Amino acid sequence: MMFTTVDYVIFALLLVLSSAIGLYYALSGGKQRTTQEFLLANRSMGFFPVALSLLATFQSAVAILGVPSEIYRFGTEYWFLGCSYILGLLIPAYIFIPVFYRLRLTSTYEYLELRFGKTVRICGTVTFIFQMVIYMGVVLYAPALAFNAVTGISLWGVVLTMGLVCTLYTTLGGLKAVIWTDVIQTLVMFAGQLAVIIVGTAKVGSIQDVWNISMEHNKISGINFNPDPFTRHSIWSLGIGGIFLMLSLYGVNQAQVQRYLSSRTEREAILSCYAVFPCQQLVLALGCVTGLVMFAYYQKNPIPEMVEVPDQMVLYFVMDILQDFPGLPGLFVACLFSGALSTISSAFNSLATVTMEDLIKPHYPSLTESRATLLSKCLALMYGLLCLGMAYLSSLMGSVLQAALSIFGIVGGPLLGVFCLGFFFPFTNSIGAVVGLLAGLIMAFWIGIGSFVDRMAASSPALNATVIPDMGNVTTTVMTTLLTSAAATKSLSGLKKFHSLSYMWYSAHNSATVVIVGIIVSLLTGPMKGRDVNPRTVYLVLPRLLFFLPDRYKERLRFGVPHIAEDKTNLDIDEKSCNGFLNGNAKGADKDDMEETTPGFSRPDGGHSYIVQETSL
Template sequence: MMKFTTTDYIIFVFLLLLSSGIGLFHAFTGGKQRTTQEFLLADRSMSFLPVALSLLATFQSAVAILGVPSEIYRFGTEYWFLGCSYILGLVIPAHIFIPVFYRLKLTSTYEYLELRFNKTVRICGTLTFIFQMVIYMGVVLYAPALALNAVTGFDLWGAVLTMGLVCTLYTTLGGLKAVIWTDVFQTFIMFAGQLAVIIVGAVKVGGMGEVWRIASENGKISGINWNPDPFERHSFWALAIGGIFMMLSLYGVNQAQVQRYLSSKTKKEAIRSCYAVFPCQQIVLALGCLMGLVMFAYYKENEATDLQKLSSSDQMVLYFVMDILKDLPGLPGLFVACLFSGALSTISSAFNSLATVTMADLIKPYFPGITEARATLLSKLLALGYGLLCLGMAYISSLMGSVLQAALSIFGMVGGPLLGLFCLGMFFPFANSTGAITGLVAGLIMAFWIGIGSFVSNLKTNPPLLANTTGIPDTGNLTTAVMTTLLTSASTKSPTGLKKFYSLSYMWYSAHNSTTVIIVGLIVSLLTGPMKGQDVNPRTIYPVLPKLLFFLPENYKKKLNCGVQFGRKSDRSSVEIASDSETSGHHRHTTPVP
């Protein structure tokens, strides 16, 4: 077991103090978080760069920092092809989801569901999201603290409480503006920590050329796998196409990300933030992959005797960091600060987004007379309450044992059906509320059926580690599953029957579950009486077929609109009002024209 030095503790504490300081600064400057618009949406005043870095930090959680190097160490660089999905995974939100959400001037993403369908669909979407995030944030808090405790002896509950309370403090005091600016600071800490490990590790191996040679000779540099089989764990199609759906569920409709778009000054700034996050994501993916290669090359050249004591492959990243940086005081503290930055950015986003949807979807509609001051205070208390609930969920996670993986997977299992629900509403004007609710329920049942079946099946047939240099017993890749969608299924045997169904590549889960929602939703809508075009709010629809088939004559394109009256006067005037407010910089919350 390796110990922290005084310098490491100083660097780690400095991160926590600075994060708290940013929250306090925004609590006592500007508007001092006196309105719900300022507290929950940063007064719609953010420019694209801090929003982009905040989007990145929310995605790049502690579990990803631990999980990607572990994935590369075990299975090679095939995972790197996930970067191909980032292009469409960000272009589609930028040009379809963001314009629709931004022109409606929403606070909660789920307000859209009421405007498109009805209040029941909105509540179903909100409750599904709350369930997803409450489970997820406890695990995100507990998992890195557990790995840190196992490798360094750092007090487990000391780490959990410190992270949870610091995060709750700056989120409750500073609101979304504090969360975004803290994310910016934490992003640079994450870059610095990963770069330090890669540089020191590569130098000890003999340079990046030597790292690449060792990885290449041992089959860790993967070519493109063109196999279209959806049961193949990683192929180009699974990573590039399945990854697009995973990205859309995160960057297209997830409240934590959409809330950042809505905090932008204008729609153009929101779209720019989507484009700006693309190169940053590629850099982050490259850093994670390079760290995995350096780790493999280092342990291929240097025998390590203590690896057998680790209970999970995820702990190996921290073991490696402490091993190569032990003679450089301060750098282990920097990497741990990097790890905890990832956790803090994800958890703070969860607190803020949960407070937002609870206030906007579950309180304000039923208490329309609530004053602005009272609503703001209640929003802060909600953020505080969710922070304390997160600590409780971390304790429950500690009791789960091997079920921890299943809890992490819930994030992915719920994301796909929610994406399907929004796509059903946005792209299919004739879909009705009965179809939407039935589709969501069907998608969730399908997601949990495959997810839990896959988890139970994998418990019986755990894949071995592909690297012979460690004695780590494999308990499954805990963290890569969170970063994408679900558990891996890499059994060497060819399954049959239901086991074959459960061995569907986890990269296809989001696509499969969202498609289930759409198909069931459309069938039920047609059977129960489709919505008439004139009854649909045109501002909630994106005319995808007329846009794709732009070369058709106008009268054919009008038929593809399913009767939705896009050109009516009331719609034009509302769009113009929204456009004017964007240009002039006035960002009042306007009620969309029905």
């Protein structure tokens, strides 16, 4: 099962096209001469390319390899993750995107300085960099390993080729190149998955045969209502835990927020979030159907073959069923690598952005635009090379799907928590935010690393290989290692029991830790005065949820945060005020910036309040 010349041509065309898009945007338009163009595409993007880029950024090879493998081994229970997409995307559209867009940010972590101060901003930035560097290694290594296993092409040759091509077009073309290559790569992903499903279903017999075989072997899962948080998957962990995971991805992650901020208008940014919802459901459905087709096929056509890790099974299956169709294996491999390229390029660009905006510019305010742009490109190049080094460590992380989601739960959960502190609890202060973030990270790594160590101790070298044997039930040996590991975690007791917490709860558990600790510490160290809070950095959820209360009670639920005039036709109304906060002016804007029209809320220290009269839209 080797590539034909046609397969190599199709695969090479993808790499050439991606590089050509980067070269085009490097030589056209503004030629990436400003940081606004390089990092935010001059805020000129429409909602459709932004939506596809949002989709591609975190689905990628993780979904293409991981979801079918998950369904093959455990059945369709993972499909219920789609329930979390509703709130997981509606909340960012209604709450996070409007706040970020109206503040005219470049880095998401600028928000943390506006709300809490420079220390919290730096802590958030460093945490994000750590998260994305590890994640890049998973995304780069997993498809390269699978590709090497079934084609025999050098593993590190594939890793190096992907990393260099991705680094090239990201460094040359900036965010515009990243978004438009994401669009092309997303379409290639859909085409590759559809080709596999159609041909695989035909070889099994029909979609009805696929369903019947899956039913016979209990692969069509019902709803598991078990509330035990240590159960790997249930409707609660997938539905509720999944909401927090989606919020950490689509609500506050720099790679996604940067795409919202590149939109022409706030409305386009919100529409892009809405458009992701059906696309997410489609990608999840395609992955689940691919897993069922793969399972049904190997029940009817068992073939002896050694597969070292479960995520190699998908590409092995593809090479098996498409070997009589020259070009289609190349299309699927292009699909697989499209996903990896889109994710990695997004990571390079977002890492360059936060490093420039949060760690360099504040210390070198006189940096010229041309030097800042050149430095941003160098940073993208540096992170590209670092990604190649991280790929080596990813071989220790097991299943690509669980590894990827665990990373976002372990590190993304605490980041989500600190943003929730800022958005929804106006009385929390910077000390509470820092201590809460540290507590969330400590809790996250204790559970995550403990789980990894226990899982490694429970596995013996003899059980680390997954075999597709020449026998009727191919799932027996696939499950051996996982069952051994599960038995080990069930024997844990006391605090170590938390090591077996479902990875789908990581984000919810860790963000909740940050919020609870942050609130307690803020109250103990002196809560922040509402009049000192920039009202554009908070979303007062309690007055909205309890809209039926009398006005005087709803006013108390504002915690003293002043009213502002929300003029949606002028999104820059408070830009001066925000700049004042970034320069350390926590006392408020000048009188020219904010109009004081409500004497009852004047500040006792004589400073200027943020209160302006409510106006109708």
